[in-house]
Amino acid sequence: MSDRKYNVLVLDDEKFILLTVSACLKNGPFQVTTADHAEQALDAFKQKRFDAVLSDIMMDSVDGFKFRDMIRNYNKRIPIIFLTSLMDDIDNSLINQIMKDSYSYYLNKNFTRTSLLEKLDQVVRAYQAQNEISQLEKKIESDLELAAQVQTAMLPPWIRFTECYEFSFIYRPLFKISGDLFEWIPIDPQSCLCVFGDISGHGIHSALTMTAVQSILKQMITIHAPDELRPDRILRQLNDFFCEKLNMCSYMTCLIGIWNFRDNRLIYHNAGHPDLLCFHAETGEWFDPNPRKRGSLPVGMLREADYLESNNVELEFADDTVFLAHSDGLWDIGTHPNDQAGVDVKTFQQLASAAVKDNYVVEIPFRLSGALEQIGYDTPMDDYSLFALKKLSSEVGRTIFLRQIPPDMASIDRATQEAAEFIEKQLHSEELAGRVEILLSEFLVNIFKHGLGNYKKATDVIAVLIKGVEEGVNVTVLDRGRFWENGDEDSTEEVDQLLAELSRKKAESGRGIPLIRKLSPQISRRHLCGLNETIFTVKYENAEGREERDR
Numbered sequence: 001m002s003d004r005k006y007n008v009l010v011l012d013d014e015k016f017i018l019l020t021v022s023a024c025l026k027n028g029p030f031q032v033t034t035a036d037h038a039e040q041a042l043d044a045f046k047q048k049r050f051d052a053v054l055s056d057i058m059m060d061s062v063d064g065f066k067f068r069d070m071i072r073n074y075n076k077r078i079p080i081i082f083l084t085s086l087m088d089d090i091d092n093s094l095i096n097q098i099m100k101d102s103y104s105y106y107l108n109k110n111f112t113r114t115s116l117l118e119k120l121d122q123v124v125r126a127y128q129a130q131n132e133i134s135q136l137e138k139k140i141e142s143d144l145e146l147a148a149q150v151q152t153a154m155l156p157p158w159i160r161f162t163e164c165y166e167f168s169f170i171y172r173p174l175f176k177i178s179g180d181l182f183e184w185i186p187i188d189p190q191s192c193l194c195v196f197g198d199i200s201g202h203g204i205h206s207a208l209t210m211t212a213v214q215s216i217l218k219q220m221i222t223i224h225a226p227d228e229l230r231p232d233r234i235l236r237q238l239n240d241f242f243c244e245k246l247n248m249c250s251y252m253t254c255l256i257g258i259w260n261f262r263d264n265r266l267i268y269h270n271a272g273h274p275d276l277l278c279f280h281a282e283t284g285e286w287f288d289p290n291p292r293k294r295g296s297l298p299v300g301m302l303r304e305a306d307y308l309e310s311n312n313v314e315l316e317f318a319d320d321t322v323f324l325a326h327s328d329g330l331w332d333i334g335t336h337p338n339d340q341a342g343v344d345v346k347t348f349q350q351l352a353s354a355a356v357k358d359n360y361v362v363e364i365p366f367r368l369s370g371a372l373e374q375i376g377y378d379t380p381m382d383d384y385s386l387f388a389l390k391k392l393s394s395e396v397g398r399t400i401f402l403r404q405i406p407p408d409m410a411s412i413d414r415a416t417q418e419a420a421e422f423i424e425k426q427l428h429s430e431e432l433a434g435r436v437e438i439l440l441s442e443f444l445v446n447i448f449k450h451g452l453g454n455y456k457k458a459t460d461v462i463a464v465l466i467k468g469v470e471e472g473v474n475v476t477v478l479d480r481g482r483f484w485e486n487g488d489e490d491s492t493e494e495v496d497q498l499l500a501e502l503s504r505k506k507a508e509s510g511r512g513i514p515l516i517r518k519l520s521p522q523i524s525r526r527h528l529c530g531l532n533e534t535i536f537t538v539k540y541e542n543a544e545g546r547e548e549r550d551r
Helices: 015-025 038-047 064-072 093-098 113-154 203-223 231-245 328-332 345-358 361-375 409-427 430-451 454-459 492-504 512-519 543-550
Strands: 006-011 030-035 052-056 080-084 104-108 159-161 165-172 180-188 191-199 252-260 265-271 277-280 313-316 321-326 384-391 400-405 462-469 472-479 522-528 531-539
Touching: 006 015, 006 038, 006 113, 015 030, 015 113, 030 038, 038 064, 052 064, 052 113, 064 080, 080 113, 093 104, 104 113, 113 203, 159 400, 165 180, 165 361, 180 203, 180 252, 180 384, 191 203, 191 321, 191 384, 203 231, 231 252, 231 265, 252 321, 277 345, 321 345, 321 361, 328 384, 345 361, 361 384, 361 522, 361 531, 400 409, 409 430, 409 462, 409 472, 430 462, 430 472, 430 512, 430 531, 512 531
Parallel strands: 006 030, 006 052, 052 080, 080 104
Antiparallel strands: 159 165, 165 384, 180 191, 191 252, 252 265, 265 313, 277 321, 321 384, 400 462, 462 472, 472 531, 522 531
16 A cells, blocks of 8 residues: 555444554554544544544444445445454344445454554545546546537538528547548539548547548548549548548548539538438428439448449439438437347338428437337437438528527527518518517526536527418527426416516516517427527517518
8 A cells, every 4th residue: 555544434333443443544645533422423534534444333322334324425435344243143134134234344442553553445446436437437428528629610500591402411420439421512502512430440449530521521521622532532542541541441432412402403422421302392292312222332441442434423402402411320229228130220210201291301310309209219239320311492581580699699689680671571570570579588598697607508509480470470499408498378467567577677588588488478498309499479569560461
């Protein structure tokens, strides 16, 4: 053992035993604190850091086992050595009761100094080792948390609205960090390159490889002109990187696509990855973009592998086409830890058909993942990711207001003002515009201040969608912060009284939720696999408002 002193707490209602133990441990590596009743021992334990506890079993006030329970309320693993001269019965009841606790030990009161020192040395060394392992585990956990934050920061935003298209994705590591790859690189305002990959293996190795591949991809884009970009060329360079730089230590399934929303053309190449799923949003109908099953080997599996232009898939698509891409970890989600069957492909395709028909694109990955959990597919066996992409609807800007908002006060103020201007211009209602502006401001600030943690405030975005309905407007807010509960529905009079009371007190906080509920008595709130969906219905206050809109 080291040179430092180790603190030992000794409890016994016999002063003779306390003196004997103290004498045995005198001039050794142990500093002794004695107590002759449990309350005194517990007070000492709460005030000082101990490395071991010695306790009698049979005592007048509290027996040793009850004292152990008291200690375990404060420390689950500190070693407790029971000193006793009791004889055990034929069923070993005494030993069994001692051993109910994994960190309890036994020493007969006829101990010698040598046997006492040996036992203490044994249990303290074990306790030290457990503490060191625990500290190491906490350090590894902390490092993984940091690595996960760094990896998340390197990913594109979970949603993206451009002037031509919109996408969203869900990214689910199995162990904090992931080997799944998603990279989105805009080529020009009307076209983009998307790369979906799945690095072999799990954990730190695959996550580091994924980070390296992201860097390589960004370098490729900067050194090639847009008209030189082709999926097969990119795959050849990635294969060289895996084979030469990584020495074929891992491989990656990969799907690379270049979308041109000006001409509604897609060119993509599949290198061993699950293929794209394509649907018509108007009907929910699925169609196969690659009926000839063109494709190539995963990158990094064979140095001589060639990625031929003839294996590219070229597709002309309709405006309403929804593209879904995913990693094969999606099929490995089970209903219990030993489930080898995974997600039923037909069930997923049916769910996807319904989801693309009835929902905004930004919700689709989260809605599908949430539905799988509801069905019982809630035990992932691998990292998985799911991505949805679609050409922006022509209704956006005319009848639909759509914004992605960085969580900062300036962006929130700007977005709420733009929302009010949109409603006033499209629905011709100043009254409705003013109330929506107040509601959005209150709610978005609530998300910013209370819903998102500090890290997400720097990296996340909030989505706002507004659409006119017969009675007013529906305001949909999508965020990934903590879930906000509606609480019990108060009457209008109760809300008015609460707001009046807060105003009298000049309260700067606490007004948000009552005010939101006054502006929108009808609120729908759901949590979709990490995504909060809140829908407010803000109605015209009177018939004149509708008539003003209709004019």
